[in-house]
Amino acid sequence: MSPRLSEVSVGDELPPLSVPIQRADLVRYAGASGDFNPIHWNERFATEVGLPDVIAHGMLTMAVAGRLVSNWTGDPGAIVRYGVRFTRPVVVPDDGAGAAVELAGKVAKINEDGTVKVAITAKSAEQGVLGGAAATVRLPE
Template sequence: MGVRISEVAVGDLLPELSVPLTRADLVRYAGASGDFNPIHWNERFATEVGLPDVIAHGMLTMAVAGRLVSEWTGDPGAILHYGVRFTRPVVVPDDGTGAQVDVSGKISAINEDGTVKVLITAKSASQGVLGGATAIVRLPE
């Protein structure tokens, strides 16, 4: 299954995750979430409101980063708390490639209650897209 608390130490790195996002992914996410804001699919509208291009949904970006932790634990239910600040949008060009979100994590604390705090870094186009991203997880003994 996933990692056990006896196998981790402060400073350990989680396996990195790279997730491509295309315009088709944004359309699928819009359908699933009900968020059809045109900044997520209409380049003309996005640039008219001052964005560089169509951008990924913030909650989709957050989900991609959370996937790093759920894949590491092997159990999404092990995540007790997860929070982020949105610092920069993920720009998704219509070029057949789209954008890539690169996510990494590091164990910053093993708490007295047996939980583990993970600091998460998410980047796209070599720039941070989430700030203060952390997860608190409970790992099996």
């Protein structure tokens, strides 16, 4: 059930979310997005260009982080603004387990217009992968 604006306070934490990403997810995302850059599927190419291994698409990482907020609101349409900076790639090894993106969020501000700003933390392999990640949402009264 979606939180109501009257029930939310600055500092409230969103339920944490862990999203697994495997190589097959990268193939599906490439097909959906049209981004077939070999750094997202070819380990040899990825390491030749200086990456530690195949990496997840940045926009896929952004999307899974947005899921933290849409799960909390119960309505993806409640998100009125969302932005991130890509600070570190999510490395996805071909080991059957892949990578996990660990997500946390906190109510950072309740704006005068009744919207709520949520600060998002996204980590993979215990390192931050997104910087300045935040969403502004409109909650029911």
